[in-house]
Amino acid sequence: MSTPADLPAAPEFTEPLAEWHRLHVRMLIVRPLNESIAMLVPILVLLFTGNGEKWRLIASGATVAAILAFSYLIWRTTKYRITDDQVELHTGLLTRKQLAVPRDRIRTVDLTSKPGHRVFGLSAVRIGTGQQDVPGTDGLTLDAVTQEEAERLRVLLLQKGVAPKTASADEPHAEPVLPESEVISRLDLKWLKFAPLSLSGLVAIGAVFGVLSNYADDLGLHPVQDLWEWLFEHPSFTLFGAFLVALVVAGLVLSVPLYILQFWNYQLTREPDGTLRVQRGLLTTRSVSVEEQRLRGVDIQEPLLVRLGKGAKAAAVTTGLGSKGESNLLLPPAPLSVAHQVSRDVLKVDDDPTTRRLRKHPFAALRRSLFRHVVPWVVIAVGLAIWAPSWAWPIPVAIIPFAALVGWDNYRSLGNALDERYLVTRNNSLVRSTVALQRTGIIGWRIQRSFFQRRSGLMTIGATTAAGAGVYHVTDVGESDGLALADEAVPDLLRPFLVGESTAEGQAERNV
Amino acid sequence: MTLQLRTPRHQVSPKSVLLWTMQAAVFWLVLFIPQLIVFLLVNEPPTWELALMIATLVVGVVHTAVEPSWRYRVHRWETTPDAVYTLSGWLNQEWRVAPVSRIQTIDTKRGPFQQMLGLSTVTVTTASAAGPVEIEGLDHEVAQQLVVELTNTTQATPGDAT
Numbered sequence: 001m002s003t004p005a006d007l008p009a010a011p012e013f014t015e016p017l018a019e020w021h022r023l024h025v026r027m028l029i030v031r032p033l034n035e036s037i038a039m040l041v042p043i044l045v046l047l048f049t050g051n052g053e054k055w056r057l058i059a060s061g062a063t064v065a066a067i068l069a070f071s072y073l074i075w076r077t078t079k080y081r082i083t084d085d086q087v088e089l090h091t092g093l094l095t096r097k098q099l100a101v102p103r104d105r106i107r108t109v110d111l112t113s114k115p116g117h118r119v120f121g122l123s124a125v126r127i128g129t130g131q132q133d134v135p136g137t138d139g140l141t142l143d144a145v146t147q148e149e150a151e152r153l154r155v156l157l158l159q160k161g162v163a164p165k166t167a168s169a170d171e172p173h174a175e176p177v178l179p180e181s182e183v184i185s186r187l188d189l190k191w192l193k194f195a196p197l198s199l200s201g202l203v204a205i206g207a208v209f210g211v212l213s214n215y216a217d218d219l220g221l222h223p224v225q226d227l228w229e230w231l232f233e234h235p236s237f238t239l240f241g242a243f244l245v246a247l248v249v250a251g252l253v254l255s256v257p258l259y260i261l262q263f264w265n266y267q268l269t270r271e272p273d274g275t276l277r278v279q280r281g282l283l284t285t286r287s288v289s290v291e292e293q294r295l296r297g298v299d300i301q302e303p304l305l306v307r308l309g310k311g312a313k314a315a316a317v318t319t320g321l322g323s324k325g326e327s328n329l330l331l332p333p334a335p336l337s338v339a340h341q342v343s344r345d346v347l348k349v350d351d352d353p354t355t356r357r358l359r360k361h362p363f364a365a366l367r368r369s370l371f372r373h374v375v376p377w378v379v380i381a382v383g384l385a386i387w388a389p390s391w392a393w394p395i396p397v398a399i400i401p402f403a404a405l406v407g408w409d410n411y412r413s414l415g416n417a418l419d420e421r422y423l424v425t426r427n428n429s430l431v432r433s434t435v436a437l438q439r440t441g442i443i444g445w446r447i448q449r450s451f452f453q454r455r456s457g458l459m460t461i462g463a464t465t466a467a468g469a470g471v472y473h474v475t476d477v478g479e480s481d482g483l484a485l486a487d488e489a490v491p492d493l494l495r496p497f498l499v500g501e502s503t504a505e506g507q508a509e510r511n512v
Numbered sequence: 513m514t515l516q517l518r519t520p521r522h523q524v525s526p527k528s529v530l531l532w533t534m535q536a537a538v539f540w541l542v543l544f545i546p547q548l549i550v551f552l553l554v555n556e557p558p559t560w561e562l563a564l565m566i567a568t569l570v571v572g573v574v575h576t577a578v579e580p581s582w583r584y585r586v587h588r589w590e591t592t593p594d595a596v597y598t599l600s601g602w603l604n605q606e607w608r609v610a611p612v613s614r615i616q617t618i619d620t621k622r623g624p625f626q627q628m629l630g631l632s633t634v635t636v637t638t639a640s641a642a643g644p645v646e647i648e649g650l651d652h653e654v655a656q657q658l659v660v661e662l663t664n665t666t667q668a669t670p671g672d673a674t
Contacts, residue, residue: 319639443611447517447607470640479516492594493611496592496594498516500516
């Protein structure tokens with residue numbers, strides 16, 4: 001820089017924020033705390049399975065010491081700073097990693113406080129950019145800073161168009177002014193009735209079971225295998241039934257506290273800085289902010305039982321969110337009408353696009369759906385009839401009618417619609433998903449025709465997008481209808497590659 | 513009213529047939545040879561092992577004989593000033609369209625077999641995690657020409673590609 005020495009320095013250009021910060025020193029305690037919850041079982045197992053042999057004590061002590069040393073090294077080698085242009089994070093002991101995220105690419109900010117964090121007033125900050133072309137550039141995580149700092153970063157990093165508030169040197173932590181935010185939706189305790197319907201309790205039992213059997217495996221026990229062999233030797237439907245009933249009851253009972261754990265204090269707001277913000281959680285609290293401009297649509301999800309109870313949940317279709325831990329959630333399981341209201345308010349439209357009347361897919365799609373759902377069970381039944389004890393094969397046979405029902409319902413779900421701004425597509429039965437995808441957010445097509453689809457004149461049209469899952473499918477649509485839909489959804493993209501009458505007409509009209 | 517996708521204009525290099533044949537052959541040999549070794553080394557191998565081995569051999573030979581030429585008849589590509597358009601697959605087929613205005617990167621890569629045959633694969637990526645358009649089995653010169661052409665049209669097209 002060649003600034004003449006006689007001119008006064010311009011204080012606006014100094015960057016007091018651009019000095020390097022460390023993660024909060026309390027992480028020295030919090031990280032071991034969070035980690036040791038996961039390590040608790042192996043440590044206890046190590047300590048108490050045996051007769052207090054000396055090496056067990058030493059091994060447990062060493063594990064704890066290693067965790068402590070590790071967390072010290074992480075803290076020691078990690079630093080971050082926020083300049084006018086980018087957020088930089090340096091981390092790593094042996095492999096030094098230097099991550100830099102341009103600030104104008106930041107799309108989302110996700111604040112997560114696990115119980116360990118909360119006890120010490122900390123919060124992890126995940127900054128998402130939604131760039132997926134180069135691995136590792138889709139965001140970075142600061143784990144962790146104080147909750148006030150996290151809050152300040154959230155507001156600071158998502159401010160667009162406003163000159164970055166680089167505070168003067170004597171007040172580096174100046175609070176940006178916070179106008180009122182508008183509440184779109186908040187938790188209603190009546191929604192708890194959807195908790196058992198969402199089967200989250202069963203999922204949790206499955207997860208816990210998975211973890212436990214993992215540890216059991218390490219100890220040389222194989223409960224699943226033992227149980228399985230025992231079942232083979234003593235087939236008993238009463239026992240099997242009792243086990244199933246117990247499982248379902250436990251799942252139902254567990255689901256309510258789980259719902260409360262995840263969604264307590266749930267609140268969806270539109271912030272004055274042009275972001276949508278979801279806050280939730282009882283023990284682990286989460287706040288996910290999404291830049292509204294980058295919102296490409298909404299996904300209304302209806303798990304089968306929730307749907308039967310006239311409920312749904314809503315998720316954002318947007319860039320910059322990891323798929324981990326439902327970070328894209330806009331609304332927990334709630335009445336369908338609330339989901340539509342949320343969708344409407346979030347997309348700022350008068351009419352929720354997902355309530356559009358959907359065009360049905362051809363009858364051949366029903367055949368395919370039934371075939372795909374029923375045939376695997378037939379194969380399993382035949383396999384069991386040949387290779388398993390004789391009591392086994394009736395089970396898949398008993399499932400076949402339900403599979404056929406699901407196949408039929410899956411067909412009923414299929415549908416598509418197009419309005420001025422959104423492409424709407426609906427898929428699946430067990431978790432029916434109705435996606436409204438902004439037409440301007442579609443950045444290409446993937447059109448699939450399997451061998452059987454070609455025989456029945458169907459195709460699956462995938463609209464690719466930078467947001468959400470990356471591609472959203474219109475499944476088993478009639479060839480001509482599907483192509484017309486794609487052609488209309490994104491004008492001029494597909495047209496040069498289409499042949500047929502409709503194009504000719506369209507061309508003629510356009511030439512007039 | 514019938515609306516159809518027309519096939520893209522250009523075919524890939526005829527040498528692709530050889531490429532896919534080699535790939536398929538290697539894949540099936542990797543499955544077959546260990547089975548053969550076990551079969552020869554074990555005393556009195558069970559019949560199911562023999563059955564599995566013969567099945568691998570039959571499916572492998574048929575697949576290696578049929579798939580490459582079938583694929584060659586299907587695979588096609590085309591670029592216009594506005595879009596990249598490909599068709600690939602054999603039993604299951606897939607068309608991909610990516611608008612030039614959304615292109616983020618254009619890469620070429622050449623595997624060992626491709627180097628042997630003087631072929632290249634051109635990959636065009638967009639901002640979508642699911643949207644890369646691949647053109648496999650182009651003659652090396654054609655691929656390079658295509659990359660230059662696409663790079664030029666991409667640069668001439670405004671937009672931030674998201």
